[in-house]
Amino acid sequence: MHPLMLNFILFFMICFVTAEEPYKVPPALIEVLDPKGLRVSIPDHEGITLFAFHGNVNEDFEMGREAGQMAQDVLRKKNGRWTYINRDIRLKNGDILYYWLYVIKDGLGYERLFQSYTVGSDTIVFKVDTNIPPDTPTPPGTPAPPDTPTPPEAPKPIDPPVKACEKSETIMNGKNQCRGSLIFHSQFTQSISKDWSHIVQIGGDYEDEFVVFDSNLTNSFIKSNCLVIKPTLLDDEHGKDFSLSGPLDLSSRCTSSTPCFMKRTVGKNILPPVVSGRLSTQNSFSFLYGVVEVKAKLPHGDWVVPEIWLLSKSLHFNKDKSAKIIIASSIGNDQLTFNSKEIGNKRLFCGLEVGSLKNYFEENKNSGYWSDQFHIFKMVWSPDQFIFYVDNKEIKRWNSRTDPPFISDSPDKNAPFNHEHFIMIGLHVGGLEDFPDGITNNGAAKPWRNDQTDRKLNFYRDTVNWHRTWNEETKLQIEYIKVWAI
Known part of the structure; x- marks a missing residue:
């Protein structure tokens, strides 16, 4: 045999023997x-x-x-x-x-x-003997599972093997990820993992100014393999009429850029009357482009709003260009109407926000409420589009190539949704953003007006009416959150 031919054969055999074939999931x-x-x-x-x-x-x-x-x-x-x-x-x-x-x-x-x-x-x-505990070894005499048939050996490839990791457009914490890989998985079986940090602040902007966010175990805890976020009354924690008097000092664990200390209240400037929980992955996990899936049960009760969001990490503090992705939300009121349209717990909405610009997509129920059972909420985020789902049904999609952009003077049509985002979950109560003036709750007017300086005080004075609608279902429950690279 010609020496060149022999060398070629030896080279091919060495490459074939040493090449590592990518892993393939075996038949189940x-x-x-x-x-x-x-x-x-x-x-x-x-x-x-x-x-x-x-x-x-x-x-x-x-x-x-x-x-x-x-x-x-x-x-x-x-x-x-x-x-x-x-x-x-x-x-x-x-x-x-x-x-x-x-x-x-x-x-x-x-x-x-x-x-x-x-x-x-x-x-x-x-x-199966139902009296035997699940982890007990199979007793003698029980048929052994049949061996999985070994699939026929595939033809030996001549070309170099395909690399196991195909880089995707997904970026996590500044690094490209492998296509289809699970890059984040949070299950709440025993404790709240180190991926999550509590937000601690007294009120916020117009969206959540009626709420004190704290890390109390009464407001965020693990139960029945779920993360539970539950609102309570500030007065129940600190005593009758505490919202009207104060002071409240959360400085030792404050996470806000605004003060977490409020002195004795004066006149209309009262403390937020509700305490709740809010957590984020801002310090541990952020990503650009991917598939997000959340299994959750939304809350029921007047003026409660669940938060399952993605927030822009780099633009979070730029109000005009802040980018928020709402994966799922539904206001907890039974019958809340605005301009003759139902906007309460029969309406599920998701979508995109940039500053004051909002692009919401909806899915409405003819009977029952979105808080009646667990649902699977999913969002696919790519450079060109967003697609929103509930229980595997597509709700709507936004396409950056065909739909109007949020920032008209940007060269990137999907701006500001071209930056890494982190996950935020929580529950707020009342506020201005979700509740425009003119809405009615079971036929009655909203107990505060957004242009009033004493809106928190008026909301507090109506506590007896809205708080009686709260019960064991007034809580956000999350079973898991997963993120895959696209």
Whole structure:
């Protein structure tokens, strides 16, 4: 054989043997449990730190990456496998399980999309003793799960292998990210993670001036695997008529550029009568472009407003060019109307704000309220557009190439939404921005006017009326927040 040909063959063999093929999420082992339940698992590989299962029964995924009826992250392996278990679902012959898988391995995200499994007469059903605790080892004699068939070996590539990380347009904390990777995931199972910092301030601007934001455990806490943000009365914490007298000093933990100390009140200048919680990732996480998904239950009660926002990190303190992205909001009043239009808890809105300019998109309910149950709110943010969803249904989109820009003199049509944003979650009560003069609440006029200097005092005087609408549902509950690179 010619020496040049021999050298070529040796070079090719060395490249082929040493090239590392990118990880591929293996096929899932699907097990139907008896009398009810479902178990989905994949084998462990070195470097895996997370396995996520997303599934629907008899309903295919429209876009491929929706959360689905079942959505769960698994953070640890057991017996050499990463396993999702649902002990409540009951499957029958003919049911089709549509699902997709997500794995983080060596810090990179990998997907297996558009999968399906049909329950049939040949399905292997595993008997489950409901009296045995979930983590008890399988007793002897129980059939072992069948081995996942080894897929046929793929043809050996001649071209160099595709790199595992494809850089996306997403930037996190100043660095480009891998396309499709999960760059932020906050679950509230045990405690509020270090990703979040409490906002502490006395009132704010016209949007939240009726509220004291503090880090009290009565206003933000973990319960039933959710972050709960709940408003309370300042008088309940400090004593009767404290809002009318004071003083209030939060200086030791203040996070505001404005003073967190208010001396004894004089005349109409009273303290904000409500205490609530507000948290942000401003000190730990910010990003430009991505997919945000939030599973949350919105609050119910007069004058309460949930906050699930993205705020511009670099322009946050420039009021005229401050960029806010509202992922989901719904005012808590039962029947709130403005110009004969319902703007209360039957109306969900999301959208974009730049200073005083607002571009809101809405989804209205014919029956019930948006606070009745948990919903999945999603937003896709790219250089060209925003797309807003609720429960996998598209609400609206804004396109920077075709829709009017927010800043007309900027060379970038998507400005100021071309800067990194951080996440803010909270709940405020009353204020001016959300409640224009002329609205009616169950037929009655709003108890304050926005042009009054004593608007806080008038709101406080009406406490007996609005506070009686508050109950156990007057709280924002968040199960998780995820952000992916586009």
